[in-house]
Amino acid sequence: MNVLHPGNWSRYSRDFSGDKEGQRKYKRVILLSQFAMFGTVVGVLHALEDLVDGLFFMPLMDFTMAVSIFICYLINENGRHKLARIILLSFLNIFFFVYSSLAHHGLGIYMYYFAWVGLAAVVFEINENFYRFFFIGLSIVLTIVLFATDFNVFGKVTFEAIDLERSFIINFVSSITVLVFFIVFMVNMNEQSENKLISLASEIKTKNTELEKANRELDRFFYSASHDLKIPLMDIKGAINTALAENKNEEVLAYFEVLKERAQTLDNFLLDIIDYARNSQTGLRLEPVNIEVLVDDVIRNFAFTKDADKIKFQTDVNCDYLIETDRVRLIVILNNIISNAIKYHSLEKRDPWVNIQAYYRERKLTLIVSDNGQGIDAELLPKIFDMFFRGTNQSKGSGLGLYIVKETVERMAGDISVQSDFGKGTIFTLTIPATLSTTPVVKRKRVTVL
Structure with a gap:
């Protein structure tokens, strides 16, 4: 049956x-x-x-x-x-x-x-x-x-x-019954789909909550671990510098130079992790910023960086008022972009330079960092903002620098773009929503050379 x-x-x-x-x-x-x-x-x-x-x-x-x-x-x-x-x-x-x-x-x-x-x-x-x-x-x-x-x-x-009457009743009842059956089927189907959507939405919400919790815990771990590692690393760097100053054996000194370079690479990586964790954990902290002074300060931070003294730094800041923005994040962005410009510059070129422009227009702060360095291969250009991406096997960085730049710019609700010709140079352009402070600044259009 x-x-x-x-x-x-x-x-x-x-x-x-x-x-x-x-x-x-x-x-x-x-x-x-x-x-x-x-x-x-x-x-x-x-x-x-x-x-x-x-x-x-x-x-x-x-x-x-x-x-x-x-x-x-x-x-x-x-x-x-x-x-x-x-x-x-x-x-x-x-x-x-x-x-x-x-x-x-x-x-x-x-x-x-x-x-x-x-x-x-x-x-x-x-x-x-x-x-x-x-x-x-x-x-x-x-x-x-x-x-x-x-x-x-x-x-x-x-x-x-x-018997037309009987046949009409049969046809009427049959057609209506079939139609009602289809209507019930559609209602049941829609109800099942709606219940499925509600179930999926609830599941996604639970997963998102768990994921957000895991991300927060991971960011806290990165931040805490990086700070905890900084202290012993500073001790190691101090011991290496002492050994370099006191040891006269050239062979031993060569080993310590290698150790110093590796320790500095690790230190830079920890700084990248700290910047990333700080960007993920903290909200925007807006304050009045003198963009010209900030750009000059960032450039001075590279005064003792290898090969930075061989590059001419030019600034062109066109901001008549203080800008309400996140000063710390702006420094992180400029530090990473300028660091790359120095690291991958073609020093064999005549007159190597890095140019930083800034201007405020239509409630947006625009920063343009350009150089006449090595440039980026067109095939690699779409990948440069990926986490841990390195352009070549010879790259000594962590692969986090430009990823942190992009994450930080997005955290500030801004946009970043890059143009590059391999062998000719690179231009980074970023725009960040900002408001003008009521405090004016003295315009100082000049060239800064390290």
């Missing part, structure tokens, strides 16, 4: 019995098979009813309908789902148009088009909207033609029916 249960009328419903996700995936396929099986049975019953009434035309039409719908059922069950939908709805619309035009208008066969509208609305997948709206529109147009006119496919050829 299980074969009589609609849930067993499709192999997909049987194969995914107990699997809600599988049934949800094939819900329209299962619905089509269930409808096709139901339509086949109804067609056969109608044919038998009309034979009992002594009719010939009606049983032939009903039997044709049953066979055609069953063929669509077989196509659907064999995996040709889209084809089965198109064939079924095309057949139903054409068949019932012909059937209704030949049969007595009082039978109410045209009412089945309400059911076909519902079928078209629910049976097609989301990416098949063209077919959905096409068949809905087709059913509506054909219904209007049948209801509002006396159109007949074969002219004035009609076939009589027995």
Whole structure:
């Protein structure tokens, strides 16, 4: 008796019995098979009813309908789902148009088009909207033609029916029942989708909370670990400097120079980690900043950096008032960009230079850092802001510098872009939303040379 249960009328419903996700995936396929099986049975019953009434035309039409719908059922069950939908709805619309035009208008066969509208609305997948709206529109147009006119496919050829009232009631109840079934199916489907969305939203919210907590803990760990490592590293650097000052053995001194370089690399990496953690943990701290003085201070910080004395630094700051911005983050941004400009400069060039421009316009502070250094290969340009990205195997940095720059600029709700010609130089342009302070500054347009 299980074969009589609609849930067993499709192999997909049987194969995914107990699997809600599988049934949800094939819900329209299962619905089509269930409808096709139901339509086949109804067609056969109608044919038998009309034979009992002594009719010939009606049983032939009903039997044709049953066979055609069953063929669509077989196509659907064999995996040709889209084809089965198109064939079924095309057949139903054409068949019932012909059937209704030949049969007595009082039978109410045209009412089945309400059911076909519902079928078209629910049976097609989301990416098949063209077919959905096409068949809905087709059913509506054909219904209007049948209801509002006396159109007949074969002219004035009609076939009589027995007991019009009984047949009308049967057709009315059948069409409404099928339509209600599709409406219930759509409501259930929407409810399932809504519940799924609510469940996913709740799951995403939980995951985001856990992720935010993990990120905060990781940032705190980075920040704490970096500070804890700074003290022993300073001791190591102090011991190395003492050994370099007191030792006269050139071979031993060479080893200590290597240690000094490695210790400095580690120190720079810890500073990058601290900058990253600070940027992640702290909010914006706006204060009035003299951009010209800040740029000069940043440049002076590189006074004892290797090869910095061979580069001419130029500044062109055009800000008549103090700028309300995050001073610490701005220093971090300029430090990293200028550090890269020094590190990857072509010192063999004549007159190597780094230029820093700044101006305030339309509630935005714009900073442009340009150089005539090595430049960046066009293939590498899209990757330079990635975490731990290094342009070459010879790069000695942590690979965090420009990543921190981008993160810091975004934290300040700004934008950063880069232009570079390999072998010619690089230009970094960043814009940061800012407001003017009421305190003016004295314009000092000049060139600063280290």
